[in-house]
Amino acid sequence: MSWVAKAMESEAQRESFKILVVDDLLENLRLLASLLMAEGYEVKRAPDGSMALSNVPRFQPDLILLDIMMPDMDGYEVCQRLKANPQTQDIPIIFLSALDLTFDKVKAFEVGAADYINKPFHPAEVLARVKNQLKMRQQSxxxxxxxxxxxxxxxxxxxxxxxxxxxxxxxxxxxxxxxx
Incomplete structure (x- = not known):
């Protein structure tokens, strides 16, 4: 297969990936959604944990970007619920958080996170980590x-x-x- 065909196949696969972005800050939702849609991903937004949990069965995302600090239900609880469900347990979750303590990062991985990005985030880092997780998901x-x-x-x-x-x-x- 030529490199052009491989690039086109890679592009077609990327466009079919669905990403759920969960954050209580609307600016972060808009920024992340625009960044990901510009890369060809299908993006759904949720402003809180409850809405995220209700969107997952319908949207069936390939990846979830999840804020930790949210009112009512934090990202840890959302992640635990998703990982406890056999239908959603394999969806990779990347936590996004301003929490920068080792304890918070360790807890994120203990509840099932695949990766962790500190806020404020850099768009290039977000895209690199998203691409990496989606590639691993596809290989899995x-x-x-x-x-x-x-x-x-x-x-x-x-x-x-x-x-x-x-x-x-x-x-x-x-x-x-x-x-x-």
Whole structure:
């Protein structure tokens, strides 16, 4: 495949990625949404944790950018709820926070974060980390699909082996009857 075809395929894949941005500051929502949409991502915004949780099943994001400090439900709780649900547990979550203490970062990873970006953030860093997480997500999904294919093929091979063994046994019985 030529480098042009690879670049076009990469661009097409990126455009299909969906990202949920969760932040209680509207300026951050606007900035992040514009930054990501300019890169071709489909973006949904949520101003709080409750709305984020209600949007995830409908939107089915490939990645979530999640603020930690929000009223009512903080990002840690949102992350814990998503990670506790088998349907959403594999969605990578990048925390965005002004909290810069090691304790806060460690807690973010303990509740299931895939990455952590300090506020104020730099657009280039956000894009690099988003691209990295989406690439890992895509590779993980490809690996899961390949594992499912291998399991299916393994099952088919086992069934074919059993069928061959049954056929061989019938042939032996027929030969034994014919020679008796």
């Amino acid at each position: 999904l490809q690996l899961q699909a390949q594992q499912a294919l291998i399991q299916t093929q393994q099952q088919q091979l086992e069934e074919a082996t059993q069928a061959r063994q049954i056929a061989e046994e019938k042939c032996r019985q027929m030969i034994a009857v014919a020679t008796a």
